[in-house]
Amino acid sequence: MDVGLVVEQCRAAVPGGTGRYTAELAQALMAAAEGTASLTGWVAEAVRAPELGLPIRSLHLAPQALARVWERGLGPGIRGADVVHAPTLLVPPRRRGQQLVVTIHDVVPWTHPETLTPRGVRFHQRMGARAAREASLVLTPTEAVAAQVRTILDPRAEVRALPPGRSSLPVPDDPTAVRAALGIEPGPYVLFVGTAEPRKGLDVLLEAFAEPVLAGCRLVVAGPSGWGGVDVQAQARSRGLEPVVHVTGRVTDTELAALYAGAAALAMPSRAEGFGLPVLEAMSCGVPVVTSDDPALVEVGAGATLVAPVGDHACLAQQLATAVNEPSPGGRLAAMGRTRSADFDWQATGRSLWSLYRGL
Known part of the structure; x- marks a missing residue:
């Protein structure tokens, strides 16, 4: 069996969680391949081809051009593959005799379109509609998203939740030195990890830090700038929070590990998510986690996190204060998080996915 995996998201200017998912999925599939099974990654063009440990082939089109023609169901397809897997909604046209698998990470373009660019909404809605018509199998990262996909898109094919593994x-060797190089002074802090864009709830998080219960607590925001004009530093300055808010911008995986190692808690107050990879990363590092009550985040946490209603900055502040004041290391939330994170395993996901491919 030959599988073609679209890995273009790994080349994006802001790969985000779906870029990490795609890269780690590729590695898990390579590790789980047996017998005559083969896996090839496909990108728009060979420039900056990702190094994922598998053969990479190019479609010889600029990324923007590829997105435009695929949005209309036209353009070059994935050649020589029995199964084509699009791990994002960049979905290639389905060739005769091929099986098409599509991962839909969330339904934000339908439920929260105001948090995306108009172009992004149109693209994802059109691609989602085509995936619903053409896919042989639709995957989601959580049961919460699977239920939403069934309701909103009503795909012809089966919709199955298949969670990713933990990173x-x-x-x-010296996390303190790495943090110092990022400009972070010694002492505990609350960490936010993600792209700065409207649905992440950074405005709510900053309002929470204006509450007295978090007086003296610091916030570190790690991740690239996205869309929607979310300027964390400007918002912090307007609230008088500039002294306690530190924005690192994009960080490497090593820097991210150092940030988790020094964090007293992770905050993820998103308005909507499909999975919330930082929640899993933080739990696996023994960092207490506070999230919004978005259904996917609650599902991933499974009782091992503290939860505040979406948009409720006062409750978020109180929950963060509770998490920050937990004994460290060895607190209840840290222990529960480590236990929960063990339920997510890339090897198991890779084996399950090969089994699903063969069953199509």
């Missing part, structure tokens, strides 16, 4: 971040 293995490269822990540096």
Whole structure:
């Protein structure tokens, strides 16, 4: 069996969680391949081809051009593959005799379109509609998203939740030195990890830090700038929070591991998520986690996290204060998080996915 995996998201200017998912999925599939099974990654063009440990082939089109023609169901397809897997909604046209698998990470373009660019909404809605018509199998990262996909898109094919595994971040020899190089002074802090864009709830998080219960607590925001004009530093300055908010911008995996190692808690107050990879990363590092009550985040946490209603900055502040004041290391939330994170395993996901491919 020959499988073609679209890995273009790994080349994106802001790969985000779906870029990490795609890269780690590729590695898990390579590790789980047996017998005559083969896996090839496909990108728009060979420039900056990702190094994923598998053969990479190019479609010889600029990324923007490829997205435009695939959005209309036209253009070059994936050649020589029995099964084609699009791990994002960049979905190629289905060739005769091929099986098409599509991963839909969330339904934000339908439920929260105001948090995306108009172009992004149109693209994802059109691609989602085509995936619903053409896919042989639709995958989601959580049961919460699977239920939403069935309701909103009503795909012809089966919709199945298949969660990702936990990441293995490269822990540096001296995390304190790495944090110092990022400009972070010694002492505990609340960590936010993600792209700065409207649905992540950074405005709610900053309002929470204006609450007295978090007086003296610091916030570190790690991740690239996205869309929607979310300027964390400007928002912090307007609230008088500039002294306690530190924005690192994009970080490497080693820097991210150092940030988790020094964090007193992770905050993820998103308005909507499909999975919430930082929640899993933080739990696996023994960092207490506070999330919004978005259904996917609650599912991933499974009782091992503290939860605040979406948009409720006062409750978020109180929950963060509770998490920050937990004994460290060895607190209840840290222990529960480590236990929960063990339920997510890339090897198991890779084996399950090969089994699903063969069953099509």
